[in-house]
Amino acid sequence: MRTAAVTSSAAEAFGLDGAETCVRMIAPNGAFEPNAAAEEYLPYLDRLTEADHRRFYRDMVVVRRFDTEAANLQRQGQLALWVPSHGQEAAQVGSAYATRVQDHVFPSYREHVVGMIRGLDVVDILRMLRGVTLGGWVPEEHGNFHLYTLVLASQTLHATGYAMGMQLDGSTATGNPQTDQAVIVYYGDGASSQGDANEALVFAASYQTPQVFFLQNNHWAISVPVARQSRTPLYLRAGGFGMPGTQIDGNDVLASFAVTAKSMDDARAGHGPSLIEALTYRVGAHTTADDPTKYRDPDELAYWVARDPIVRFRSYLQGRGIEQQFLDSVDEEAADFAADTRRRALEVTGPEKSVIFDNVYAEPHPLVAEQKAWLERYEASFDEGKN
């Protein structure tokens, strides 16, 4: 067995870092230096105002602070688990802002800031991780941000079916960009190996669904490096399915925005599905139950930390003359957000035991009804004993 090939060394990653095919607008040092691959996407940056730039920065900082707070809550026994997004903020923020209000978003389970941008209260995410619900929110009431899906890649098929539905009910490709809809589905390098991810690409290509597959390659599926998942850059797989694939520097929020904006525009306009591979890095653990020091090279981590998406975008904004007062105010806002989230997370209380039974079926079901009644009687019998 050629295990030597299965590594994710800093050198290999650096090779991708320098690849001219990988769309990049902002260099790691914060300088605005679009590469050749970025050229066709530059017009999409014209859509961004100064306020948008500030919002991008603000959201990245806030979600990172929230991420730390949520991990703390888990360490204190207040959450069963936490799923950090540290390091992936630019990929998520840029792509989320490229969606329109009428679009639908199918996340995996690490896209906290995408949910925030679509209007979700992050405490709803914590409710699920606190064990009081299996879901947490109503997608249609929260920016069409669908529920987290914990079986990897399952949601890619739901997203594709949903996009097929948009075609069938005539909600897309009418020529009106204000109302035409599309779907974006998030998944990762690990999930890309699942059968469902591949079947979703087959169906999407076959029916030419209005859909973007946003693959965050964070280089690690828990402890297994991406080299074990694929011998080819993941964006190249798109071509085999018959759709365009683009690789972007996932730690460059402008690249993420511009490429996703074009892909979603194309999807809404009836030009079919596409795949974006965002090269980024899971700086933290897979979840709070994981220990990356057991399997990761510290040099690799250092390499990616030096390409931190927030530091990069801050340098970019500073190069454009952003005032320090704004940067400070964002830090303050992030601290307040985290404190407020913590307070409200601790106030989340458990559901009634009736949730065990209530939504298993839409229509009456005798077995479930009998068991619900039995549990009521059984638990009430203890109270009778006390009297």
Added chain:
Amino acid sequence: MIAATDTSVASAALPMTKALNAGLRRAMLDDPRVLLMGEDIGPLGGVFRVTEGLIAEFGDKRVLDTPLAESGIIGTAIGLAMRGFRPVCEIQFDGFVFPGFDQITSQLARMRNRHEGGLIMPVVIRIPYGGHIGSVEHHQESPEAYFAHTPGLRVVSPSNPHDAYWMMQEAIASDDPVIFFEPKSRYWPKGEVRFGASGTPLHASRVVRAGLDVTVVGHGAMVSVLLQAADLAAAEGISLEVIDLRSISPIDYGPILGSVQKTGRLVVTQEAPGFVSVGSEIAATVAERSFYTLEAPVLRVSGFDTPFPPAAVETHFLPSPDRVLEAVDRVLAY
């Protein structure tokens, strides 16, 4: 081009394939959100011709010939149901459902529960199932217990063309996912389908032959085996009461318990292996609820706990009228 089945007449003698076709057509006419999805269901009309003529009548936006991927079919059907459609998926053969098993059990069955009641999952999965057709591996199986074991799913199986016509429409009208097992060996015998009548409720079991001595229960293709057994028993002066289960999840115990009250003896039958089976569940429940009325242990007549064998020996594997009667003799010996 062969047209879909005409339902404008009061009744017709049809094979189950045509009755199912008529049920699908009726549902598609009644509700534009009903879609058919599956492999080869378009111009071919499905390998069993159940969807014959429907793509010609409704077009390829209502009848979707899909890529060859069962998980893909079920997973996209879930997305379509989230969007407000009512997909009816055809799995080509019983043994081909397992590539879609994860999407059925981990996603489809739980989607409403995960959404805290915020959506419905009106997806029907049609699965031709069972033996007696002399086919190759993965084409003769009875996997219903896997689905009956999964909370959130409903599981049904018609035994005759009339029920097939009505149960198909009821399954499509259900706001819950329904796994619809079609007994392949009963696809071709004709039976009267009464288009004007209303159907028995989807989840009701039914006494199809009254008797006094022993209650025998089965579903799908087993019902005709039980009726043959009842004829043979009658010739020997033994009266069997035959119950068609119709619904495997939930199980309608009313007619079963009522019958056992009368006979005191129960034989449960199925083509599936007996270990951890639907028959085991019925035997346990009747023992729990009707212990003092039983005159004998509840017996099961099942396929053996082996893979479905080569077709050349399937008659030894599948419960026959004689195997049912052997069990009848044993419960009568108490």
